[in-house]
Amino acid sequence: MLSVLSYGRLVARAVLGGLSQTDGRDYSLISASYGFGKDFRKGILKKGMCYGDDACFIARHRTADVLGVADGVGGWRDYGVDPSQFSATLMRTCERLVKEGRFTPSNPVGILTSGYYELLQNKVPLLGSSTACIVALDRRSHRLHTCNLGDSGFLVVRGGEVVHRSDEQQHYFNTPFQLSIAPPGAEGVVLSDSPEEADSSSFDVQLGDIILTATDGLFDNMPDYMILQELKKLKTTNYDSILQTAQSIAKQAHDLAYDPNYMSPFAQFACDNGLNVRGGKPDDITVLLSIVAEYTD
Amino acid sequence: MFYYICLRRRSRSGTRGEALTSRRAVESGQRAVLPVSVEVEQYAKEVLDFSSHYGSENSMSYTMWNLAGVPNVYPSSGDFTQTAVFRAYGTWWEQCASAPPPFRRTPKGFHSQDYIELAFEEPVYPTAVEVLETYYPGAIVQILACSHNPFSQSPPTDVRWEVLWSGEPTKVLTPQARQFSPNIKHISFPTNLLRLEVNSSLLDYYTELDAVILRGVKERPMLALYKMPVIDINDLSDSEEELSDVGGPFRQGSDGKHQRTGNGYFDKLPYELIQLILSHLTLPDLCRLAQSCKLLHQHCCDPLQYTQLSLQPYWARLSDASLGHLQSRAPLLQRLNLSWTGNRGALTLTGFSSFLKACGPSLVCLELSCCHFLTEACLEVVSQTCPGLQELNLSSCDRLNPQAFTHISKLARLRRLVLYRTKIEVGTVNTSCIEHRNFNCYLSLLKIEDYDVVASMLAARCRSLCSLDLWRCRNLTDRGLAELVSGCKMLEELDLGWCPTLQSSTGCFQHLARNLPRLRKLFLTANRTVRDSDIEELASSCPSLQHLDILGTRLVSGASLKKLLQSCPKLVLLDVSFCSQIDMRVVQELSGLFPNVALKKSFTQ
Numbered sequence: 097m098l099s100v101l102s103y104g105r106l107v108a109r110a111v112l113g114g115l116s117q118t119d120g121r122d123y124s125l126i127s128a129s130y131g132f133g134k135d136f137r138k139g140i141l142k143k144g145m146c147y148g149d150d151a152c153f154i155a156r157h158r159t160a161d162v163l164g165v166a167d168g169v170g171g172w173r174d175y176g177v178d179p180s181q182f183s184a185t186l187m188r189t190c191e192r193l194v195k196e197g198r199f200t201p202s203n204p205v206g207i208l209t210s211g212y213y214e215l216l217q218n219k220v221p222l223l224g225s226s227t228a229c230i231v232a233l234d235r236r237s238h239r240l241h242t243c244n245l246g247d248s249g250f251l252v253v254r255g256g257e258v259v260h261r262s263d264e265q266q267h268y269f270n271t272p273f274q275l276s277i278a279p280p281g282a283e284g285v286v287l288s289d290s291p292e293e294a295d296s297s298s299f300d301v302q303l304g305d306i307i308l309t310a311t312d313g314l315f316d317n318m319p320d321y322m323i324l325q326e327l328k329k330l331k332t333t334n335y336d337s338i339l340q341t342a343q344s345i346a347k348q349a350h351d352l353a354y355d356p357n358y359m360s361p362f363a364q365f366a367c368d369n370g371l372n373v374r375g376g377k378p379d380d381i382t383v384l385l386s387i388v389a390e391y392t393d
Numbered sequence: 394m395f396y397y398i399c400l401r402r403r404s405r406s407g408t409r410g411e412a413l414t415s416r417r418a419v420e421s422g423q424r425a426v427l428p429v430s431v432e433v434e435q436y437a438k439e440v441l442d443f444s445s446h447y448g449s450e451n452s453m454s455y456t457m458w459n460l461a462g463v464p465n466v467y468p469s470s471g472d473f474t475q476t477a478v479f480r481a482y483g484t485w486w487e488q489c490a491s492a493p494p495p496f497r498r499t500p501k502g503f504h505s506q507d508y509i510e511l512a513f514e515e516p517v518y519p520t521a522v523e524v525l526e527t528y529y530p531g532a533i534v535q536i537l538a539c540s541h542n543p544f545s546q547s548p549p550t551d552v553r554w555e556v557l558w559s560g561e562p563t564k565v566l567t568p569q570a571r572q573f574s575p576n577i578k579h580i581s582f583p584t585n586l587l588r589l590e591v592n593s594s595l596l597d598y599y600t601e602l603d604a605v606i607l608r609g610v611k612e613r614p615m616l617a618l619y620k621m622p623v624i625d626i627n628d629l630s631d632s633e634e635e636l637s638d639v640g641g642p643f644r645q646g647s648d649g650k651h652q653r654t655g656n657g658y659f660d661k662l663p664y665e666l667i668q669l670i671l672s673h674l675t676l677p678d679l680c681r682l683a684q685s686c687k688l689l690h691q692h693c694c695d696p697l698q699y700t701q702l703s704l705q706p707y708w709a710r711l712s713d714a715s716l717g718h719l720q721s722r723a724p725l726l727q728r729l730n731l732s733w734t735g736n737r738g739a740l741t742l743t744g745f746s747s748f749l750k751a752c753g754p755s756l757v758c759l760e761l762s763c764c765h766f767l768t769e770a771c772l773e774v775v776s777q778t779c780p781g782l783q784e785l786n787l788s789s790c791d792r793l794n795p796q797a798f799t800h801i802s803k804l805a806r807l808r809r810l811v812l813y814r815t816k817i818e819v820g821t822v823n824t825s826c827i828e829h830r831n832f833n834c835y836l837s838l839l840k841i842e843d844y845d846v847v848a849s850m851l852a853a854r855c856r857s858l859c860s861l862d863l864w865r866c867r868n869l870t871d872r873g874l875a876e877l878v879s880g881c882k883m884l885e886e887l888d889l890g891w892c893p894t895l896q897s898s899t900g901c902f903q904h905l906a907r908n909l910p911r912l913r914k915l916f917l918t919a920n921r922t923v924r925d926s927d928i929e930e931l932a933s934s935c936p937s938l939q940h941l942d943i944l945g946t947r948l949v950s951g952a953s954l955k956k957l958l959q960s961c962p963k964l965v966l967l968d969v970s971f972c973s974q975i976d977m978r979v980v981q982e983l984s985g986l987f988p989n990v991a992l993k994k995s996f997t998q
Contacts, residue, residue: 216452280921
């Protein structure tokens with residue numbers, strides 16, 4: 097037996113929500129990030145959230161919540177280029193694009209393309225490369241639009257099970273697809289994939305869905321079942337518990353990375369390809385954990 | 394004493410509390426506004442219009458759109474992508490041969506070179522305007538407020554612009570960020586449309602602006618009785634002048650019989666001498682003087698006084714009526730500057746075309762920068778009425794559709810053409826401009842898709858081209874450049890800034906240097922492939938080089954720059970910002986050896 101008040105509220109909601117959706121509420125992502133740089137360099141927290149050579153961003157706009165991770169390719173260090181500069185600048189630029197509304201929520205590849213283009217408009221001669229993964233929640237339509245270039249990625253977990261995941265894009269072993277700016281003359285030699293080559297997907301999400309966006313430092317060290325185990329411990333949708341869960345996932349992956357006897361997913365994959373290795377994979381780890389919740393201003 | 398008396402009189406009628414506040418305010422030397430109104434602080438909501446910017450049209454790096462919204466950089470200082478940057482700075486562009494000579498009769502108070510118009514959310518009576526400048530501040534010279542609400546649906550009627558503040562271009566000693574908040578005049582209407590005018594001629598590098606804050610009150614502030622409004626002496630020159638009033642017919646004296654020629658010594662002066670005296674007056678003064686007596690009316694309406702006419706300083710007040718009144722004086726007009734005028738309905742095709750019909754036959758130079766009233770029909774009128782036109786400036790006329798530019802092809806004598814930030818297309822350029830074999834001055838394009846085609850057409854037809862601006866021409870390749878320099882050997886100025894498809898490894902820059910011995914200005918801004926061998930070739934082949942910009946390359950060393958500076962004694966501008974091998978030590982060493990060269994090294998932090 098509904099009270100007058102709750103009945104009135106339902107009617108109002110139905111009227112205001114319109115006929116197009118059963119649920120007229122806007123959704124939002126409550127997100128937290130945590131990570132470790134390789135070799136314990138995490139202490140240097142630059143603007144825009146960087147963990148070693150990884151970088152990430154969380155941005156809000158009236159129409160959408162957008163997250164992104166980028167894994168800077170470490171090989172540039174051998175040529176005197178700081179690999180974190182490219183990924184950090186890319187993520188900061190994408191964040192700015194979102195905040196200024198220069199994007200369409202249903203087209204995350206567009207964010208990547210514009211972000212990459214803006215990097216080329218910078219007076220500073222940037223060099224380097226990184227993978228990129230962008231996840232955008234359209235508040236009104238409740239659809240999650242994603243794009244992924246390289247071996248970072250995301251998982252969508254509902255009811256304790258993975259319902260969506262991204263695919264890795266690799267050219268060959270340990271060489272993911274990557275956006276890059278090469279030094280002059282080296283364009284033919286340096287791997288440079290176009291933002292248009294990113295995989296994109298879109299799907300509906302529900303309240304309570306958990307979205308985990310991370311770089312390969314997590315996925316190469318922690319198999320799905322361990323991640324799901326940690327996510328089961330997430331009971332509430334407030335920021336602090338999300339942060340705590342993100343921290344525990346990242347820490348666990350970090351510990352496993354340095355365990356020489358552990359059969360990590362990375363080691364498993366290497367064995368499947370004929371390389372007899374064991375142990376974790378020390379790498380920068382970035383974890384962005386989000387829950388779909390109702391939008392409150 | 395005066396203030397005290399006023400205060401005493403007031404306290405009898407007002408409340409005791411009010412009187413106390415007022416007296417305190419007077420004692421602290423501020424303008425007292427009573428009673429308290431809620432002050433609203435707003436950042437700019439939208440950038441509506443501007444004359445130029447450094448960045449690309451689709452970009453958010455160094456473009457004018459960054460001036461809207463909250464600051465991204467302030468209080469940090471440095472050369473950041475998130476700021477609004479104008480296209481030019483200093484006097485370098487004025488030193489080029491392609492720069493038009495300044496117009497006579499420019500009023501001393503008018504310094505503006507660029508402008509930007511900002512819309513805010515709420516109309517308020519402004520109490521303060523703060524501009525957050527984050528790099529090389531000091532460029533703001535005027536702040537104006539408009540009575541029209543740009544977000545209203547109705548078309549603009551009775552648009553008034555009021556000067557809130559006006560000043561001289563300045564240069565601040567260090568390039569550090571600052572919050573610029575001049576004392577502004579109080580105006581009688583609420584506004585949510587501001588215009589900033591800037592002049593960067595004294596600055597050592599590009600000025601960069603981060604945000605603008607408008608503080609104001611919603612309710613009209615009650616001005617205290619004893620407030621003395623600050624009269625700015627610069628305001629008096631043009632502020633109350635209605636250009637449409639002047640030039641009204643000189644009324645004959647009712648007693649035409651009493652022909653008095655009591656003009657004193659003026660009657661004794663020869664005609665040419667009075668003309669010489671009048672040539673020093675500004676336009677409003679000239680129009681006012683015409684109303685003083687018959688003799689001076691005859692002098693002031695003499696078309697010889699109007700061979701050059703710059704109406705740009707009066708953009709806020711120029712209307713069809715003003716042009717109509719000036720029409721009769723214009724038949725000998727050779728150079729006309731209508732830049733910035735006519736927006737928001739002030740000028741229409743009718744007024745514009747009737748004026749051009751009056752002065753068109755003798756017109757040689759027409760400046761129409763940022764004239765958003767222009768339509769295709771207006772350009773058609775230009776092509777029909779100005780057969781002798783040699784210089785045409787249509788920069789930032791971005792509302793003209795590409796078709797409009799086909800009329801330019803009918804101007805057979807065109808020597809200088811500026812199409813910066815216009816929507817012209819390849820086909821139109823080729824038919825409209827390149828037909829002219831005499832085309833030897835200045836071409837500035839922006840939005841074309843295939844510049845190689847343009848380059849080869851220029852090489853074939855415009856062999857005496859001496860100045861070419863291809864800033865941000867994204868598709869120009871070494872093939873197009875090679876054809877260009879082989880055909881246009883007289884080139885003195887070439888701007889290839891931000892053309893990323895030019896690769897030094899093809900040898901295109903060395904080929905350029907060898908083929909252009911007269912080269913005086915070369916901009917290779919943000920071409921990351923420029924290397925030592927290119928600099929050395931410039932050193933040996935281009936002894937007249939004066940301006941060089943090689944921003945952002947990692948491949949140029951101090952040694953080759955030293956060779957360049959030794960071989961090019963006329964070099965005065967060298968921009969080595971963001972060149973990794975050229976650090977401050979190298980800059981200081983080179984500055985010490987070559988003190989006449991302005992070495993520019995920008996920084997982010």
